[in-house]
Amino acid sequence: EDQVTQSPEALRLQEGESSSLNCSYTVSGLRGLFWYRQDPGKGPEFLFTLYSAGEEKEKERLKATLTKKESFLHITAPKPEDSATYLCAVITGGGNKLTFGTGTQLKVEL
Amino acid sequence: DAGVTQSPTHLIKTRGQHVTLRCSPISGHKSVSWYQQVLGQGPQFIFQYYEKEERGRGNFPDRFSARQFPNYSSELNVNALLLGDSALYLCASSLGSNEKLFFGSGTQLSVL
Numbered sequence: 001e002d003q004v005t006q007s008p009e010a011l012r013l014q015e016g017e018s019s020s021l022n023c024s025y026t027v028s029g030l031r032g033l034f035w036y037r038q039d040p041g042k043g044p045e046f047l048f049t050l051y052s053a054g055e056e057k058e059k060e061r062l063k064a065t066l067t068k069k070e071s072f073l074h075i076t077a078p079k080p081e082d083s084a085t086y087l088c089a090v091i092t093g094g095g096n097k098l099t100f101g102t103g104t105q106l107k108v109e110l
Numbered sequence: 111d112a113g114v115t116q117s118p119t120h121l122i123k124t125r126g127q128h129v130t131l132r133c134s135p136i137s138g139h140k141s142v143s144w145y146q147q148v149l150g151q152g153p154q155f156i157f158q159y160y161e162k163e164e165r166g167r168g169n170f171p172d173r174f175s176a177r178q179f180p181n182y183s184s185e186l187n188v189n190a191l192l193l194g195d196s197a198l199y200l201c202a203s204s205l206g207s208n209e210k211l212f213f214g215s216g217t218q219l220s221v222l
Contacts, residue, residue, distance in 0.1 A: 043200050043213030095166045100152030
């Protein structure tokens with residue numbers, strides 16, 4: 001059974017204080033790893049897809065990387081508007097069924 | 111372009127009742143998936159439909175059913191509601207059955 005574990009569960013940063021979120025996975029036949037952002041009471045918003053080890057993607061203050069066992073979401077000089085829950089998910093097998101981790105709740109304070 | 115739309119946004123039911131949740135995908139998207147998200151957890155896969163056929167089913171009891179219509183919209187039905195069915199129900203659409211998912215804002219279901 002596919003497993004996705006995210007750490008830490010919660011993270012509090014000061015504005016401008018860079019950090020990384022971790023997503024480790026145990027799957028058979030990874031087809032893709034996804035990062036989503038979720039605001040309270042809203043659905044997940046797509047950020048990145050990574051397909052193979054060594055791949056990196058960037059968007060504004062966010063950078064996602066992938067190894068054979070884990071992925072990192074690096075947040076550089078975060079702002080309060082980056083506060084949200086960040087979800088990691090994997091896709092294996094046929095179709096596009098996502099297996100999600102429990103998320104990291106990020107709060108960025110002034 | 112409108113994103114994935116879900117209705118209703120909030121719903122309160124009592125145990126034993128039945129509920130129908132509705133979803134309209136992004137225009138041009140032919141695949142719809144349903145997920146259940148309990149507070150503090152990541153979404154859990156319930157169903158995927160593509161071209162009106164079921165393409166996948168998660169580990170949920172037979173009380174949960176769904177269908178997709180010719181216009182690609184979808185309904186999720188839950189019978190004999192239990193307290194544990196209280197959750198945010200998310201619909202997601204994609205262009206094809208193997209494409210990335212775009213989520214709606216969800217229906218918050220409370221079972222009392």
